[in-house]
Amino acid sequence: MAEGDQPVKFTITHYRKQEHTHEAFIKWMVEEHLPLAIPVFKKHGVIEYSLFVTPPPLNDALKQEVGQVRPTWDFADFDCFIEYTLPNAEVIKNIMSDPDWAVALKDQDDWVDVPKALVSLGYSTTYVKDGKAVN
Structure with a gap:
């Protein structure tokens, strides 16, 4: 992983374990995981984190509507996209080698596929x- 002159974007998609609802999964991410993760992000200089x-209702509607126009497209079905x-x-x-990150991930295997x-x-x-063109 070479360093560049500009910040990098690191993304990850997550699927929930099927025994949990989408809503419960997102609640776990926001209310349990993130409070433990954010101090680790701050410690290591994360510039931005977005969830x-x-x-599923939005993705299903998108697939129904756009799928008619673009039938060869695949439609993502993950529960969240982290950037x-x-x-x-x-x-x-x-971050991955920080012991505090292991604490932030302590329940991950119960929630994340x-x-x-x-x-x-x-x-x-x-x-x-x-709304304006840049670059």
């Missing part, structure tokens, strides 16, 4: 902001 929640903005990729390793996670690392360039 993109994907409720980190980091100063560099080294921060990922630093970990083998289904999809991760990516890259850069983000904004082309429209506040």
